[in-house]
Amino acid sequence: MCAVAPGDQTLRGMVLAPQFVVGRQVRELHSRSRTCTEAPVKANDLGIGVLFDRLLDAVVIARLTTGRIVLWNPAAEKLFGYTAEEAIGRSIEMLMPEPVARVHRAGLERYLRSGHGLIVDADTPVEMPARTRRGEDIRIELSLSELHSRLGERxxxxxxxxxxxxxxLELTSLELAEARVTRSDVEGAVNDRDELLAAVAASLQSAAGADELKGLGAALAEFKRLEAGEVRLFRQSADMVDVVHAACDAARSRAAGRRLLVYVPPTAPATCDVDRTREVLDTVLASALAHAPVDSRIMVSLEVLVTQTVQLTVQAEGGTEPQTQPLANVALYVGRSLMRRQAGNLSITISSGGSLQVVMTLPGSPQPPRRRLARPRSASRAMTVS
Incomplete structure (x- = not known):
């Protein structure tokens, strides 16, 4: 209990004449009596003993009924900047930004009513913002649990x-990862430029005529527009089976004795600009036909990968002499730029034996596309063009 001081006229008046007590005086009395009756708490009273001062993590203990701090270990002083004398007796909300304090008050009320709380019931520490004595905002991991004293206080x-x-550190690691991706993109762009220049040089060295030079100029102009983002693409869901068969049908007149074998699944939905993708495939097939000798095979294989990616592979047998350039066709490199603008890719490989392989990839479509062509197909249909 708290004794009444002789000079405390406010308290004396409330004792002698309770009928004159107003709301403000009642609150003052409640606050004063609460301060007087809250006896100091020791770590041993709660069964945590010497561990309280030796823990490297900050440990703060508060009364559940008032939310006021009763114990404050050295690690808490180091983290928040308050000494134990400054912290004990104050509300735990002094460590919280105001938005968090509002959530805390609602959560405390819910816990006292139901015995459940978001942080108390969590299996792992909860990350949240906190505030130090100097007003700095920091990030903390918080674990909460309930303790009882020998007298049953909560x-x-x-x-x-x-x-x-x-x-x-996580932010720095993310920035480093982004820097590596940017560096990889820059290196890829430089490599693409070098390959394009090599293809242009090979085209110019092949004693190209006026038509070839005109086509080369048009391809370079298209490449420049693509790199500048001036080409609009209209991506939609499409069945690449239809695109592949239409492109191979058109290649029949240029086959000149070469066998064109086509293997496709029943359906291969992809997200792409159908017309632009068809242009790239026409260029790839034209390059394969130009590369393959007469009486050789060109294999076109379409498949849907488990990563929801549609992949088209075009393989052409080479001649007896392996080629030293990746294919002197600038249009292929323009096609690669087009595929990348559609979140896909195009790679060109020449083996040591001179065989050509072009791999095109496109993102799969989650929705079944409309069939553009009405023609029956089997699960693995081979077509020979001669």
């Missing part, structure tokens, strides 16, 4: 760990 035990530096 307390909240908060174990707090500073994760600000870890978050900064």
């Amino acid at each position: 307390f909240a035990l908060a174990i707090i760990r500073d994760v600000t530096h870890r978050k900064q």
Whole structure:
């Protein structure tokens, strides 16, 4: 109990004449009596003993009924900047930004009513913002549990760990990863430029005529527009089976004795600009026909990968002499740029034996596309063009 001081006229008046007590005086009395009756709490009273001062994590204990701090270990002083004398007796909300404090009040009320809370019931520490004595915002990991004294008083035990530096390290790691991706993109762009220049040089060295030079100029102009983002693409869901068969049908007149074998699944939905993708495939097939000798085979294989990617592979047998350039056809490199603008890719490989392989990839479509052509197909249909 708290004794009434002789000079305390406010308290004396409330004792002698309760009928004159107003709301403000009642609140003052409640606050004063609460301060007087809250006896100091020791770590041993809650069964945590010497561990309280030796833990490296900040440990803060508060009364559940008032939310006021009763125990404050050295690690908490180091983390938040308040000494134990400054912290004990104050509301735990002094460690919270105001938005978090509002959530805390609602959560405390819910816990006192139901015995359940988001942080208390969590299986792992919860990351959240906190505020130091100097007003700095930090990131912490918080674990909450309830303790009881020998007299049955209820307390909240908060174990707090500073994760600000870890978050900064994660941010730095993310920035480094982004820098590596950017560097990879730049290196890829430089490599693409070198390959394009090699193809242009090979085309010019092949004693190209006026028509070939005109086509070369048009291809370079298209490449420039693509790199500048001036070409609009209209991506939609499409069945690549239809696109492949239409392109191979058109290649029949240019086959000149070469056998064109086509293998496709029943359906291969992809997201792409159908007309632009067909242009790239026409260029790939034209290059394969030009590369393959007479009486050789050109294999076109379409498949849907488990990564929801549609992949088209065109393989052409080479001559007896392996070629030293990746194919002197600038249009192929323009096609690669077109495929990348559609979140796909196009790769060109020449084996040591001179065989050509072009691989095109496109993102799969989650929705079944409309069939553009009405023609029956089997699951693995081979077509020979001669």
